[in-house]
Amino acid sequence: MNGAIVSLAPVVALGLFLLPSAGIAQVVDRTSNTSVRPTIDPSLPQSEDSYLLGSGDRVRIDFFNVPEYSGEYLVLPNGAVNLPQVGAVAVQGRTLKQASAAIAAKYEPYLTRPIVTIGLLAARPLRLAIAGEVNRPGTYNVQAVSASADTGVPSVTRLIQLAGGITQAADVRQVEVHRPRPYNTGADKVIKVDLWQLLKTGNLRQDLRLQDGDSIFIPSATTTNLEEAQRLAAATFGAPSDRPMRIAVVGEVNRPGPYILTPDQTNPTNQTNGSAVNPLPTNANLKIPTVTRAIQTAGGITQSADVRRVEIRRVTQAGPVQTINVDFWNLLQSGDLRQDLPLQEGDTIVIPTATALNDTEATKIAAASFAPDRITVNVVGEVVRPGPVQVPPNTPLNQALLAAGGFNNRAKKGEVTFIRLNQNGTVARRDVDIDFAQGLNDKNNPAMRNNDTIVVRRSGFTTVTDTLGAVLSPIGGVFSIINLLGF
Structure with a gap:
């Protein structure tokens, strides 16, 4: 009888030792019935070496052969889980593997070779920060895993x-x-x-998976690569093209000032007077606003524009202003689309004044998509409808005459005087023989530029000056130029 009592005592003592102590915080689920245990979500990060536990995580802790301790636990604000028998165990900042080891170590005085496994039931939202060259820097709370296939696990590009x-x-x-x-x-x-490298080679290792507390800094570039700018604007992590954009266009354009470019370019607005601007149809479907689109919205370049030295002045998040030079002559000559730089909110486009421009270049620029679709030519003297006429760029002199109704019955029909105000302030004047059978040529049928003037004299010895005052009164400076030339 005494032997039986002696042999049973260690067993009873061990059984009592394994029972949870009174007063220990209650476990959410201690049932040994596996059919009602919470299911580990396979979409959550279960890798033992990647995910770091933190306050708000919900985990499943299983003790091998000790179902009384197994169950669902919440990581508390102090970064610990409250467990039977041992109390609080710190798991903040530990991987699942490290947390398992820490909990097992706590139970070594109570269990023989404790085996503990941890699975993540629900991940806490991650608190992340981003600064530098992004449109909305700040802090963000992001779900560790999203059900949406488009978002998934938080990464650098997702933030x-x-x-x-x-x-x-x-x-x-x-x-x-x-x-x-x-x-x-x-x-x-x-x-x-x-x-x-992610854009160029698809290197997904560059799209780093983020952890709670990570902060991203994107510095400002010291120079702008025109070729890369096109690809960055079209990247999935580029700025969205569905928001209005405020820009300014100054210098040698017909309507300088600030503008708001809308996504579909159906109703760009001039902020100077609030009036709507009629967009040019050639650029109506562009999604990412470019320099060409901004110039078109501002009415196109003037005849004095230096398209080789167009500047984009860009304010960076760091403070300094970037100056980016583009050469639209290369765009016209060789179709170099890199010169048509994508714009961003707050950009200012500066079109400088040309010091010299030959006739060949002027003709090509006038036909460009960023030139105005109409120019004004002043036709004065003995024509049916004297005054300014609106014609397409590069219209031949003969066509400008016909746009003013052609010669009247008092005109000297064999010859006209052609006047052009050059960019350097000089005035060019020459007599041109009229032959309506002539094609476009620089000598007898030159292409018209904006504000060119054609003077048609009367036949005989009578000068044209007696009617110039009435004809030119709405034209302004043209009358002064003609007087200076001795008409």
């Missing part, structure tokens, strides 16, 4: 998208991810990311 996309001034080769070290021991770990 950039949430922040409104990169600006055109971003240096995507030098993106930095600052990652806090566990328990804030030491300075943040800085991870370099090259998003240009």
Whole structure:
């Protein structure tokens, strides 16, 4: 009888030792029935070496052969889980594997070789920050895993998208991810990311998966690569093209000032007077506004424009203004679309004044898509309808005469005087023999530029000056020029 009692005592003691102590925080689910246990979501990050636990995570902890302790637990605001027998165990900043080891170590005084496994039931939202060359810098709370296939696990490009996309001034080769070290021991770990490699080669390792507390910094580029600018504007993490954009166009355009470009370009607005601007149909369907589109909206360039030295002045998030030079003559000559730079909010386009322009270049520029679709030619003297006429760019002199109704019965029909005010302030004047059978040529049927003047004299010895005052009164400076030339 005494032997039986002695042999049973260790068993009873062990059974009592394994029972949970009174007063320990209650476990959400301690049932040993596996059919009602919470299911581990396979879409959640279960990798033991990647996901770091934190406050708000909901986990399933299983103790091998100890179902009383197994169940669902919440990581508390202090970063710990409250467990039977041992109380609080810190898991903040630990991987699932590290947390399992820490919990097993806590139970070693109570269990023989405890085996603990942890699965993630529900991940907490991640708190992330982004600064630098994005449209909406700041902090964001992001679900660790989204049911949407378009979002998925938070990554560098996903956070950039949430922040409104990169600006055109971003240096995507030098993106930095600052990652806090566990328990804030030491300075943040800085991870370099090259998003240009992601675009160029599809290197997904550059699209780093983010962790709670990560912050992203996107620096400003020191120079702008025109070829890369086109690809960055079309990237999935570029700025969306569905929002109105405020820009300004100044210098040698017909309607300089600030403008709002709408996404479909159906109703761009001039902010100077609030009036709607009729868009040019050739550019109506562009999604990403470019320099050409802005110039068209501003009425096109003037005849004095220097298209070789167009400037885009861009304010960066860091403060300094970038100046980007584009050469629209290359765009006209060789179709170099890199020169048609994509724009961003706040850009200013500056069209300088040309110091010299030969007739061949002027003719080609006048026919460009960013030139105005109509020019004004002043036809004075003995024509049916003297005064300014609106004609397409590069209209021959003969056609401009016909647009004014042609010669009247008092005109000297064999010859007219052609006057042009040059960019350098000089005035060119020459007599041109009229032959309506002539094609376009510089000598007898030159192409018209904006504000050119054609003077048709009377036949005989009578000068044209007696009627010029009445004819030219709405034209302004043309009358003064003709007087200076001795008419």
